[in-house]
Amino acid sequence: MVEFKNVSVTYSSGVDALSNINLKINDGDFAFVVGSNGAGKSTLIKLILKEIDATEGTVIANGYNLRKIRRSKISKLRRTIGVVFQDFRLIPTMTVYENIAFVLRVIDAPKKYIKTRVPYVLELVGLSDKMKAYPEQLSGGEQQRVALARALVNDPKLIIADEPTGNIDPELSYDIVELLKCINECGTTILMVTHEHNLVRYFGGRVINLDGGQVVFDEEVGGSNESK
């Protein structure tokens, strides 16, 4: 669960990125966050990941009050969140297997568990045959699927997908959202930031529209795929 209570963010440059936001994303939700450049989408994500602090208000993510959280606990908070970035952010010197296993090593998972869990998530995203490949040997779509596998390997409560389809072919975008929908069906909360209105229209669901640092729209919309 993620909750924003009267949250405002003003950067040191004086720019008001978010103004008095009130928002609640419940466990198991799938929400699209849309909005133009500078609307405050990235700031929203940075707040959840405790990359920045709110100037005012309170953010609660997966049970952690981010205003009061100790620095030493930030790594623990992040272990409850899977993140998928537009630019994939895979470690180039590690193979696909190592990139994913790394997340489990961070949480001190047993070796045996890592050996079974990593191939399992790779199978989920359809990349079992790419285990030994390095990121540079994969296409954009494949890299994003590795990033997705990395995000879900430690079974996080929440997955944040920041423009996950921004760097891949449009037809593959649907596959990625489809995968996120599947993960969501297993109970994981998904927060997907996107520019692509076609995707939102196609899949439907909860849509949060930010504009000028404020929530201007937050409702469930029907998807065109549902009507088909």
Add this chain to the structure above:
Amino acid sequence: MRVSSVGYLIKQGASSVWKNRMMSFASFCILLVSLMLVGFSVLAGLNMSAIVSGIEDKNEIVVILYDGISEEQTDSLLVQLNSLSNVSEVKFYSREEAWASIVEDMSEEEKSFMQYAENDNPLPDTYRVKVSDLELMEITTSQIKTFGGVESVQSPTSFADALVSIRNIVALISSAVILALIIVCLVIISNTTRTSVHARRKEINIMKYVGATNTFIRVPFFIEGMIIGIVAAAGALLLTRFAYNELYSVLNDQLSLINVIGTKSLYSFDSIALPVTVCYLGAGTFIGALGTTISTGKYLKV
């Protein structure tokens, strides 16, 4: 943390050396050259001090005894000399020994002539006194002059003063050079490690996002820096040993130089191999590990 996790982090650090081989090589070269520069400066300073000490050792006060002095008086003078705090060594040099020493350096013809004059040996008995502090040589000389049985005292006080000045200048210059080199090397090394870590800032960033603790991120960098440091230190040690031995044999072949400074004034590499090895490996490991760990810190604040 599990043992397997510790093993994993060490393995990660070791494999990163190869995976980031270009930056590893740059760090290796900088460390190697830096260690060699500082190491050689320290060795040069050490030898310069030893050379000056060697020359200092050759300076002794010659105490000339009265002719016909009794054995008791000679012994009592020895006790008096040894009681002086600045005296480190006293040797009795009899008139017979002094005569033999002079004759030894003569040609055969001169030797055969001198044997007729042996019974009229005009040389006196002497004490050769070595002092521990050359700066106090003049005071010690004055004290000896007051002792009974002493006819006269010869001491190279002006030469001793010159040596003290040389020793002080050598110590000052070598310390300044070593200090300057250490500072320059630290700046270069820190810039190299910073560049090396900067190239991998995204990697660190990703680790932070997946919830890795700072220790978990730092350990592989620490191990990597340590490995590069050890390898660079070993390389620098081998090159230093080779260059030092070459220089040592060239200097030892200079007989005129050796006559002045003495054969034992220069350290052979083998005689100082252990402390030099420990210092090189210690410095290499410490600088390598610390450099990367400090440089990593900047990118952990995410």
